[in-house]
Amino acid sequence: MKTGRMRGGTPPAAVLETMQANDWIEKHVRTLFTLPALVFVVVMVAFPLGYTVVLSLRDWNLTTGSAPRWVWLGNYASLFADARFWAAMGRTLAFSFGAVAIETVLGVAVALFLNREMRGKNLTKTLFLLPMVATPVAVGMVWLLIFEPTIGLANHMLGLLHVDPQPWLTSRKTALVSLMLVDVWQWTPIIMLVTLAGLAILPRDPYDSARIDGAGPVQILRRITLPLVMPTVLVGILIRLIDALKTYDIIYSTTQGGPGESTETLNILGYVLGFSYFRMGLGAALIVLFVLTVTAVSLLVLALKNNVDRRVGW
Amino acid sequence: MRAGNRWILVVLAATLLVPSLMAKGQKEAGDKSRPYAGTTVRCVFPVHPWTDGVKKMVPAFTEATGIKVEIEELATDPMSNKIAVEFNAKSTNLDVVYVRPLNETKLFGLNGWAADLHPYVDGDAAFDVKDFADATIQSLTYNGKLLGLPTTTEHQILYYRKDVLEKAGLQVPKTLDEMMAVAAKIHDPANGFYAMVNRGKKNIAVTQFSSYLHSFGGEFNEGDKALIDTPEAIKAYKYYTDLLRKYGPPGIVNFSWPEAAALMAQGKAGMFTDADAIYLNVVAPDKSTVGDKIGFAVFPAGPAGSKPFNVCSGAIGVGNFSKQKEAAAQFVKWMTSKAAVMELQVAGNSGARKSVWANPESTKSWPKELVEVVNKSNELGVGWDRPRVINVTQARDIISEPILVGFEGGDVEASAKKAQAAFQTLIDGEKK
């Protein structure tokens, strides 16, 4: 291949082409950078979502073998009329809000406690990571053992405190709460870490002025620390709420929605409708309603956060 | 391009082409006797002693036919779910599936999910499809199509601890009333010993409950009529739940057959009613510490007599969308052939072939008592252990609700009436 040397005048064709190519790329760099992600979203997300929405408008019951027919909002009507749906909705909201509320209180409390000069802070933060990164299926297994009514540690501990042994995951009354306990154990650390990070970058001025004014520690906490760190905590709560609403692995690997239906959240019910009862259209409708629920909750928390942001003056 | 470069390319291409040509050649050499050699057949099977037996026979199959076998083993419910998802998406590499005739024949038939096996077995005298018990073939036939070949038959029997009963000076219970009395006497929770263990997990318990239901004279449904709130049914619900609530282990509500069998195998339970097909989990030395102390008896009689179930609980079929139906069919036929069923039965799996049952060799390593019990149960048995509808899973969920309520000590009768209404709605919905 002959390499041309630039001597002035127009460059050889090959180089011109490269230059034009580069110009073209430069002009469209924004599209090129985002194109793969966009393609992924369209193919892997938008299409399946569309498919699910369309499916939700049809009655496709594999057990009757008949062709799917259009029922428009019929599936949604069936769900709204079904007590099992509302029970699942109630459980999902109770589980999520309950667990996240406890995680917030505990997480913020521990973060406040740790927000000081103390040794071993890094080690502490590392250890707090462990519950969050541990594989949920494995976590489920360990808690199955801990909650085992006869040989598990949970009842053993209760016995030491002279409390009656509990059925934990084996009774309809206690199963959901037991799973909430597992969720609290696993995810309080994220609230703790987020709050700690938020506390670390708080400005010093408000504190200095407060101390000069003679404010006590409780007042400082209530009037300065908590309001200032609340926006950060709210982001943590938002992320946690969305994930809690979608909890699946822990529930499926331990109780699969049982005993009875006492741990059947919307997610699990969707799976049951579609893959155990083969009511595909109904399952799709439930998924759509579920997504709407998650969106609604998120918008609520976001609105709250904007409110708090404004008041704090970010 | 320089001459040297071109030459290298040629050499490279040659080295790539030659092996592939050679491979093709090898395949053709073995073609005549092994038409499907080189293919891989994918099977989805449940965790079950039968699957263990089949896995041991796979090397011989691959050696003889050149067909490789991949077995995916899952727990029963996830297995059915997975198969449903794959069929729904018309998966082309779902080759061999485990079929639970009483749960899935109608479902598979209506949707055209399983291939018709008649072309593969009709006229094959050596295979002798008529050797299978008629009821089992019937339970796998839909609209004249044979959707699977039976692999396992089951009867509900009573497992019990001979030594425990002896020590308490008790006889083996022959009626359900006697069983309740025996349980009361040997229940010893303070020492971690529970008189009775059974399945308690939601819809999984329904099949075992069926024997109790039938022995009280009740039934799930007759044609289009749901029957789970009749006086007989309510008596059966109350009996089953009283028995296990008073004399069973805590957490019974989460017990599937593996957990219940394991409790028995670890010597912690006195009596256990379940399918004979899982006896290995209760007595085999590698699984059980009390294997030699286990006795077997016919299911005790209720007011309507002793009516344990006697069903074909498992079969294997070929996926209708599979691209390798012939190879898959060859595997299916192999594992249900007279020789294979004999081998499996010797290892403890109760198959569905009349000739194998007639041959005393097949059960010679089984506990003698068990063989007697099985033979007796064959005469008494009811041919189904679950509601005869299409959406069996949902029906089983509905029917299991009064059982859960009973375990909690709640109002079984009220729950049964609610379940009856839901069940009737389900049946009516299927007629449309």
Place this chain on the structure above:
Amino acid sequence: MPRNRTLRLFGSVMSYLLLAVILLVVCFPILWMLLASFKTQVQIQSPEHLFLFTPTGKNYAAVFQNYDFLKPILNSFIVAAGSTLIGLVIGLPASYAVSRYRMGTLGALILMIRFLPGITFLIPWFTIFSRIGLIDTYTALILSHLLINLPFIIWLMVPFFDAMPKELEESARVDGCYTVESFRRITLPLASPGAITGGLLAFVFSWNNFVFSMVLCGGRTKTLPLAVFNFVSYALIDWGALMAASVVITLPVLAIAFLTQRYIIQGLTAGAVKG
């Protein structure tokens, strides 16, 4: 004054004690999992043997012999590494563009993917992948895991790029460098802490994923969470073996967390903290 000092010492000791208790509660289940994996069935059941027992390797032997765990480990690794790499390759340029060109809507759209539960995709994906013969392949699994990794990487990196000073890039532009070049030569090296964090966390999420594997895996590509779940049916009440299997599956991510904790903590808390 001596009394103040004693008081402060006392308070200090109490704080550390409280800290120790908290840490014990946090770590105990994992510790228990580790301990139990070395115990026999009898020892697990008797509380006297909580800490005093002779460890046995039988459980691990059972896990690796009776149930082939090596293949699932390899599968999990390949899928996690693959989806992490591709997530970064697609996500880094995309986040950069969203940040630099203020493509807020696209960013928001991608982030909203987080609202969708996994089961939304099971049937449609299975249908598509089945038709093109991708079931039981690493490709299908990697693509499915991207659903979680890609939005996360973008959520992490957009604020990162936002906070990055533009001066270096701008001077490179003045020198006649194309954006692609400046991205490669200047931006990416500067972004490496964030990219490493994103990569580590993406790997962890992928390793832990269960739902997608349930449906998209076959015999050949079975990942660890699925293998453990199936193992339950074998192990039944053999808790020792079950704990051993749980340790096997959790150990890699726990190790990663320990070794790279600074990155991981930053990744998890970033975006929540302003400034």
